[in-house]
Amino acid sequence: MIIQRCKGSKDLCPEEMTGFRLVEDTFRDSCLKWGYGEVRTPTLEYLHLFTSTGTLTPAMLGKVYSFLDWDGWSGERVVLRPDGTIPVARLYIDNLAGKGLAKLFYVTNVFIFEPTGKESREKWQCGAELIGGDPRLADIELMLLALEVLRKLGIKDINLRISHAGVIRAILKKARLSPEEEVRIFDRILDGDAEALAGLGAKRPELEQILPLLLNLKGKSSGFLKNMKALLNGSFPEMGTALDDFIGIAASLEELGISYQIDVTSGRGLEYYTGIMFQLYSGEERVGGGGRYDALIPLMGGADTTASGFALYQERLMSLLSTEVCARPAGRRVLVRTSPDALRRGLDVAGKLREAGYVAEFYHSRTNPKEISWLVDVGEDGLVLTDIARQKNHEFQSAGEILAFLRESGRK
């Protein structure tokens, strides 16, 4: 019987891992340079961390991997981390509360069931969270950081879509729904159901006029929001604060020359968002998203703390990397072929090559030299360097001579 991979899981072979590490390294590098510190949270968390209102939507909760631990006789379930932000918020409360500002980043896997098994149920995210920062600056900083990573990775056709949880909530308040229904519709929007808001117009005449303007038009500047504000000021004062915040962020993006699209219904995300929500796309492919979640830390028992963050979806980014970006430079790879008698000398040559920054690998009978430029044959009498592509041989006595030759030919 052939042993199969678990349904909905994925292997990453060396070529894919090159892309995986490239995304991760680029992200880590940017975060470190922006002053963020790396954190890692456990794979297992208590299920209840994710169940109360303001954490995960019930639709998402229906797809988490929860089970009883070996000491689960208390009936308390644990879960394979289904989200990156909530565990970091818990980490902050447990370890960093009271220490002021926390700029944190992580590369982590999250586990969400996907029924067909065609997509991976284990997904990797590169996430950053800014806790306790100045809200407006923090929101802008995070968007810029995310965009920088995408640019460094050479992702094409990047576009930013923004929405605002406060604005959506204000509309829902206006619709005077029961608290349960309000949460339910908000969840539907977050789960990607763009129709959920539109249906409210039929119920409330005062919303009927506003909703098409707000939902159907995709604004491209803060002017759009200012127009909306002018229209709503009289009839919809409760929208004021959220809309002001939205306008402020949009205006800052404009000043920085960052183009974006305002799409209130693009609010795909998580129930914990309270302010700006942003989505990052490459063409029509969503590659990341984030937003402000000021209510989450107090909800989890921490002090009142501002917070926002984002996550980039590692697998999606890997699939968008160009082959050139991922390719291993052949010129830096050298094969070392040695007879058993000359093993010590072979080791010495390979070591020197590695010290000089080359990838030196031993030749095995099944080695495919296709992607490799150079071959060193180590004999007892001397060393023969072959330029594999040109089939030309050069004889040398020491590793030092080979290195000098390679340096020289690299310059040509």
Place this chain on the structure above:
Amino acid sequence: MNVKMALPKGHLLGGTVGLLERAAWGLTDYYEGMRVYRLSSGRFPHLFAKVFHEEDIPVQVAIGNYDLGITSLDWIEELLTKYPDSALVKVKDLGYGDGALYAATSREVGITSLGDLSQRHDTVRIASEYPNLAEHLAASLRLRRFRIYPLWGAPEAYPPEHAELVLLSGKSEEEILQSGLLPLGKIIEGRAVLIANRNSWETGDMGEMIASICDHLAPDAGEKEMKPASPPVFAAGRSWGKVPDHVVRLALPDGHQQVHVRRILDAAGVKISDYPGEAWHRRPVSSLEGVMIKVIRPQDMLVQVANGNFDLAITGRDWLFDHLYQFPGSPVKELLDLKYGRVRLVAVVHNDLPVADIDGLRQDYRGRQQKIRVASEYVNIADRYARDNRLGMYRIIPTWGATEAFLPEDADLLIENTETGKTIARNNLKIIDTLFESTACLIGNTGEITNPVKREKIDTIVAMLVRAMEAISRDDH
């Protein structure tokens, strides 16, 4: 095509027998009190039908052992809630089967609606035979903190002391009220539903059988007759109220163990009212001072003692081991062997299988390239046995009793208890291994008991039971 169908026993038996009689299926051996599990049909020669507990049927159909099944909606939803992509199709509501699954509490918990629970900041304990539906309910109520106690039975015994909420099946709200609980909402109707395996439904022709079922539904199908209120039953008993620290909380088993326990209590000179008692009476009163007693399922006691809900309980060593295999760090321990209810836990295969022991079974399956299906009520004992014996690719099938009927079609190996081995032999099965011997035992919690009065009381009860056992032993000889 050959069609395999899973039919229910239990509360849907009468309605299902009636329906299939009207449809003239000629299942002569299917009736209340039947002696066989495997049925053949006079009308459909290609039909093989087998009788199961209704809890088992959704799993059997979903994994493809059976093409069709009739069972109750609550058990279907219990599977689909956790595994929505199970290969199971709900074909037709058959219109019979009464009652529903209710969420209920005790008046003393202080809530009047399910919404009230969402506001609570403390841990909400939910006890139920339907743990998946309970988890789903907890998630949809957005409970901040909750625990789920999966039960084998007697959910009505738990509120208010040991659970804030129970999910339990009942004939009507009236019946829930009469059991001393407050119904908060109906979760699922307990109706009979015809189900099919998705693959069989998509590829096989079962049209004739399905048509004959649909053509013979009772005329009032869909309109449920209102049953007259059941005779008043003894409410679960007065709740304990606030239990002082020094009081010992003792769990006694329901079911057939009651006569044995009563004999030991009699020998110890303990007077106890209503034990064995009415099914609904779960809080008997005894002459033991400073001891509160509740009657629950022996299988459910382990988790209750581990959680400190009870200090002492009488259960079987088989269930103690099953618990400890699942939770190796559990604080539950055996305090005293009560020596009755002696059974062996054995590994059982069908007589046709040419193997004499577990090594032989492993060798036999290694050549066959197929998974060994291990059926058992004792999921954790079975799992550990399969692991310890390196069965390789095995699959555990949880059952709700009558496991011997699973061989050979629906399982390859059983982990079963047996007193004499007669049932096993009668079903053309053989024992290939004995895991251990089990008797009833008194269990307690290894955790420190800080209250000296309670500590002493527990020691006194254990000593008293030891003396009672000695007296019984003298009598028996």
